[in-house]
Amino acid sequence: MQQFLPEQIIDEIATEKNVEPEHLELQLQRYVSTDAIQALANHENRAWRLQFKTPNHVVEIAGDGTVLVDGQ
Template sequence: MRGAKEQTYRYESVYIIIKKQTLPEQIIGKIAAEENVEPENLELQLQRYVSTDAIQDLANHRNDAWRLQFETPNHVVEITGNGTVLIDGQ
C-alpha cells in the first residue's frame, strides 16, 4: 500500500466508581431530605439513637424478614430487611 498512512487511535479509559451507600448513610440522607438540608449539614448523630453497627449487621444478614423502628428527636425511622427506609411513615 503505497502512500497509505498509519493511523493511531488513542482511547482514554473512563472509570466510574459507584459507591453503594450503607444503610446508616441512606437513613441520614432520607432524614436530611425531610429537613431540606444536605446530609453533611444535618445536625444529627445517628449513633446517639441507634447502633449503626447493628443496623449494618442487619442489612448484611441473609434473611430479610426483619423490621426496625426507632425515634430521633424529630422523626420516627423505620427500616426493613428489603432495604426500605421510611421517615415518619413515608
C-alpha cells in the first residue's frame, strides 16, 4: 500500500531537517491543500508536478511519487 503522500512529504522534510517527523513543527496544510495533494496522487494520470514553499524549504512532488525537498 502506498504511503499517504502528505505523510511522505512530512517524512522527507523531517529527514532534511534531521529530526523525527513527530518533532517537526510544521503544519503542512498551512502551505498547501493536503486534500488536493492526495487527490493528485490518486489520479490515474501520473504526468503532473507540484511545487510549493514552506518557511524554510521548497518542496516538489511528482505523479510518480517522487518527493524532493530543496532539490534532493
